[in-house]
Amino acid sequence: MIEESVIRKFCIYLYKKFNLIELQESTLYRHVHDTFIFLVSFIALFSMKLSHLAVLFIIVSFDAFAIVVMHACPLTALERKYIKRSSCDDRDELLGALGISYNCNHEYEKQVELLVNVWLLVAAKCMCIIIMKMFNIKLFNYNNIYSNE
Numbered sequence: 001m002i003e004e005s006v007i008r009k010f011c012i013y014l015y016k017k018f019n020l021i022e023l024q025e026s027t028l029y030r031h032v033h034d035t036f037i038f039l040v041s042f043i044a045l046f047s048m049k050l051s052h053l054a055v056l057f058i059i060v061s062f063d064a065f066a067i068v069v070m071h072a073c074p075l076t077a078l079e080r081k082y083i084k085r086s087s088c089d090d091r092d093e094l095l096g097a098l099g100i101s102y103n104c105n106h107e108y109e110k111q112v113e114l115l116v117n118v119w120l121l122v123a124a125k126c127m128c129i130i131i132m133k134m135f136n137i138k139l140f141n142y143n144n145i146y147s148n149e
Contacts, residue, residue, distance in 0.1 A: 033075040033087055044122055048139070053126050060122060064115040071108050 043056050067073050079086040088107055095101065102110060132139070 029075060029078040029082060030087065033079060036075070040118065044118070044125065048129060050126060050129060053122055053129075057119070057122050057126070060115060060119050064112065064119065067108065067111050067115065073111050076107075076111070 040056060040060065043052055047053060047056075063073070070077070073088070076086045076088050088111070092110075104110075131137075
């Protein structure tokens with residue numbers, strides 16, 4: 001049986017040799033960022049519960065507040081620290097390839113604009129649901145795609 005210290009020494013050697021600590025942290029922050037964006041989008045699209053949308057509204061507001069205070073998205077800053085590249089850079093390249101460009105070069109303004117748009121979409125969906133409830137308008141729920149109240 002191999003002694004534990006030998007295994008530990010080998011793992012430390014691999015981490016140092018291939019710089020796996022930085023790789024592990026960088027992919028972690030990218031995955032956290034992507035998961036956060038996916039979950040916000042999924043809840044905004046498929047939830048019809050006002051309580052879920054209110055929580056989403058608060059989360060997006062806190063994210064916008066963090067961007068205003070830090071002048072950058074905290075997860076974007078961590079991605080840049082460990083990867084030297086962020087998902088915002090990838091988005092800017094994609095939009096540039098599609099011929100869409102911003103007049104400013106400030107990432108802060110782009111992030112705030114994106115979150116304001118998300119905030120407005122969530123608010124608009126909440127208002128539509130409230131109006132539909134006021135007039136007793138029922139949506140036909142194909143295959144239970146929306147969560148029920």
